Amino acid sequence: MNKSKGETIRLLLVDDEDGFRMTIAKRLERRGFSQIQASCGEECLAILDREPVDVVVLDVKMPGISGIETLKVIKQKHDKIQVILLTGNVAVSDGIQGIKAGAYDYLTKPVEIDHLVNKVRQAFEMTRLEEQKTAQLAYRTKLEKKIVDTERLVSLGTMSTGIAHEINNPLAIINEAAGFIKEVITAPTMDTDSQKKAVLLGVEKIEKSVKRASRITHQLLGHVKRQRPQVSEVDLTTLMHETLGLLKKEVDAKQIRIIWNLHQKKLTLWSDAYQIRQVLMNLLNNAIHAMGENGCITLSSRETQGAVILEIGDNGRGIPRENLGKIFDPFFTTKSFDEGTGLGLFVVHKIMSDLKGDIEVNSTMGKGTAFTIKFPKTVDISNLEDKDKKI
Ligand SMILES: Nc1ncnc2c1ncn2[C@@H]1O[C@H](COP(=O)(O)OP(=O)(O)OP(=O)(O)O)[C@@H](O)[C@H]1O
Ligand SMILES: [Mg+2]
Known part of the structure; x- marks a missing residue:
């Protein structure tokens, strides 16, 4: 595995023929491409699991797991990575099969290097556009949710303010009535009433709940009415x-x-x-x-x-x-x-x-x-x- 610095596109070159791969690699390096190399599908997948890669240039005919199978796993596990297939010149059907499986494009060997470079750049551009589209979609979804939330809360706000207003009057009456009952029950003439304690307890519960309900209406209407x-x-x-x-x-x-x-x-x-x-x-x-x-x-x-x-x-x-x-x-x-x-x-x-x-x-x-x-x-x-x- 070797890597050189240059373009910002992170490229992985996968081919089992060392001579061919080295030649392509050298030519790409001369054009400033940073790249990693792998000599089989298994190595390619292992690299993708641990390193960020934008574009894979993948040979179709390889011993072990084939190029098409490798492509399928890449698309399953790393759907954002673009794959360019390299096929033998008599195997156009491999290329078509590859495109069906999600490859960005295919080139037939022998590869014209400038053609490959162009394809790599186009594939990378595609990744960037898709990333932008995903980010835009996420932003829009977030914004739409925020608008829906705000509208929901605002209409709830208007409704509850109206209700709070209406509740204030009966609340005041309940409070006054509870005060009256308390006054009657605690009067000296009621001294012997055995149920006095129970009634007082009930009245206190009413007062406590009135207090909470008042807190709610005050919170909704504000403490001072303007x-x-x-x-x-x-x-x-x-x-x-x-x-x-x-x-x-x-x-x-x-x-x-x-x-x-x-x-x-x-x-x-x-x-x-x-x-x-x-x-x-x-x-x-x-x-x-x-x-x-x-x-x-x-x-x-x-x-x-x-x-x-x-x-x-x-x-x-x-x-x-x-x-x-x-x-x-x-x-x-x-x-x-x-x-x-x-x-x-x-x-x-x-x-x-x-x-x-x-x-x-x-x-x-x-x-x-x-x-x-x-x-x-x-x-x-x-x-x-x-x-x-x-x-
Ligand atoms: N600064 C904070 N730190 C931790 N939890 C918070 C904080 N602010 C709000 N919360 C959480 O959000 C909940 C809702 O807050 P909110 O002010 O609407 O109602 P509340 O404080 O429970 O009651 P109220 O404000 O009517 O007395 C709180 O019960 C608490 O769990
Ligand atoms: Mg609070």
């Missing part, structure tokens, strides 16, 4: 400080270190500060929940011409790979009934989509998680007003 969207000059840095201020109790209790890694002090946007605060609140809350004591949260930023990109990284427990596709779904949570509703990231996703931003997540189990959020520097106000009318 009449109109407010697009103004927003400084992301100030918003992050404010949000962390609201979470100070939890941050201090777990002795979490906040590492500021911003590319500049002030990160200015024209956007909706209220909604951005909700995004930061949910992401920071999740980061805090994901870690025990002495963890750290890193806040990094960068900027492109039209956007500010923020990364909120934590060194918490991480998200299992199988959950990564579900975390933005409504009501997906790994937390207990009292701890989480599973709406935090759903709301974050909806807001980022409303603000024409983007969100991505990277996570490694046991190491931590980073959410990257991209805000356009200016949000179209008319779009936000339209959205507000729908609610």
Whole structure:
């Protein structure tokens, strides 16, 4: 086996006739082709199992496993490799059979070297085009999935916001009624009621569930109801400080270190500060929940011409790979009934989509998680007003 440097095409030359193979090899080398040689089908297949090759020039008539059989195995195991067959001049049928089995083309011996070089280049070009096509297809599939996911979440968002609105009223009535029952049952005149304890327990269950349902509607509607969207000059840095201020109790209790890694002090946007605060609140809350004591949260930023990109990284427990596709779904949570509703990231996703931003997540189990959020520097106000009318 020998190899020489030159062209970027990785070529494997397979022929059992040493003299013929060496001559072709030398001529190819003179034209700058890097190549590996093999003297039989078995050796060829062994090489392909351990080395990257783009094009195989393969003799059809060889002792042991024949060229056509070798070709079939190559196409089965390494379908991206192109194969050019070399046939005897009376064996055109071998060439045709080879093409049927997936060969790129065949040449008859004796081989005209420039003809071979051209074929090798064409075969390589074909590999590159196919790779590009595969990459484009994968990119399109990914993009289409993202669009479908976003549309699904946005329509779910609009629907659930409407439902949340409707649920708020009966929820308030249930809460008031539970309070009333509690008042009656704890009145001094009820002192001897033997079932008082049981009723009180029931009322407490109602109150606990009302609290959870309220958390859900609050998460969906936002804590403060606004009449109109407010697009103004927003400084992301100030918003992050404010949000962390609201979470100070939890941050201090777990002795979490906040590492500021911003590319500049002030990160200015024209956007909706209220909604951005909700995004930061949910992401920071999740980061805090994901870690025990002495963890750290890193806040990094960068900027492109039209956007500010923020990364909120934590060194918490991480998200299992199988959950990564579900975390933005409504009501997906790994937390207990009292701890989480599973709406935090759903709301974050909806807001980022409303603000024409983007969100991505990277996570490694046991190491931590980073959410990257991209805000356009200016949000179209008319779009936000339209959205507000729908609610
Ligand atoms: N930074 C993080 N580290 C580890 N897991 C996370 C992180 N962020 C989110 N998760 C996972 O994603 C799930 C969904 O998060 P999401 O914020 O939507 O809901 P939640 O935090 O469970 O409940 P809520 O936000 O309503 O209190 C979480 O239960 C958790 O399993
Ligand atoms: Mg959350």
